[in-house]
Amino acid sequence: MSTVKKKYFYSHIVDTASITIELADMDMTPDERIHLIALAETNVHHAVLDTVLSELPEEDKKEFLIHLRDDNHEKIWELLKVKVKNAEGKIKKTAEEIIKELHKDIQEAKNKK
């Protein structure tokens, strides 16, 4: 089974490949692996959205959501670069924290007898 990996507006600064690699070594079917990768990406996505929305004032949130809805990454970054100080760093930090937690979960699963 193959899937086309979705490109998010932050895909160039957030790398979830380490999760994919960890899961590749575990005993599960390809469908289950894909399921977990998507779940991991969903976790990261929601956390990133929360970080971004929390940084924006109400009016700008609306603009951001419209660009997100339209999948217009260029417009999203035009907005974030003006409205959020160090947007890239904040998104990266949020994503890294979640990815770290996901790795912890993987270790926990591996260590469980």
Place this chain on the structure above:
Amino acid sequence: MPQNSHYRHLKEKWTARHKDLQKNLIEKHADSLKWLSDNSKQIMVSALGGLLLLAVPGKPLLLHHTSVASGQELTASLDKSVFLVSDLQSILPGPGEPLSKDQETQTLDILRRHFNLKISTEENGIRLERNYGKIGAEQHLARYPGDSMSTHFDTETDSRFYWNSGMAPGLGAWGYFAHGPQMTAEDIAREKYYIAIQTFLAPGYNENTKKYSDFFRYKKMLVVNPDNGKALVADIGDAGPGTSTRKHLGGSPEVMHYLERVDGAQVGSVVYFFINDPDNKVPLGPINLVQ
């Protein structure tokens, strides 16, 4: 750990986190999300939910711009769909896997709560081989002798949407739906919202063919796409698909369109249960979540 326990462990953990993050997002940014709903009238509730909140594991986001809802309806539905989808995702197994007894019970509870219907996996001692499976696309069925693609659609819009699916060369499992073009609303709905079920795999089918066939004939079923919460009341109008297809049921073109399910490489799963409706009061077609 035993085989696949890693998967189950991580699935449970990550689904729980997903729910928490989602809840947090909705609560913290409710006004903005509501505003987007109100101002996105060309986007289906499921698509909006999918875009922001319901990036469902292992399944592609669907962005079909095919229906129009008022902002208010959209917002109300969005909230409810979010919780239905979230509830189901935390219970259902991986794609293509059958439900365990526990998963079956929990899924039934959730759907009863959300749709207020009498549903079950078993009636009169009859049950299907499974209640969660991959749904493929079926063709239109001839409703009466002489029904063809040129007589099949009531409106231009329907014709435009559903013409390409074509008509099956054979009849449905129960023959024609009506004797002639003078059809009742029920005859029309039965073809429009039919599903093909692997009735022949039901435990005990071969020993009681007549009893089972009588039971399955146009039996109403609640069919739900767990990825977007879209649901409809369908009827069993045909038997199939064959086991070699690796699909577990089929949906008419209208059923597939409404549920936003597609055939081929991106075939997706649905849950489906018998509806107990002895007085024939539950109408066929799309069904909304309980308000």
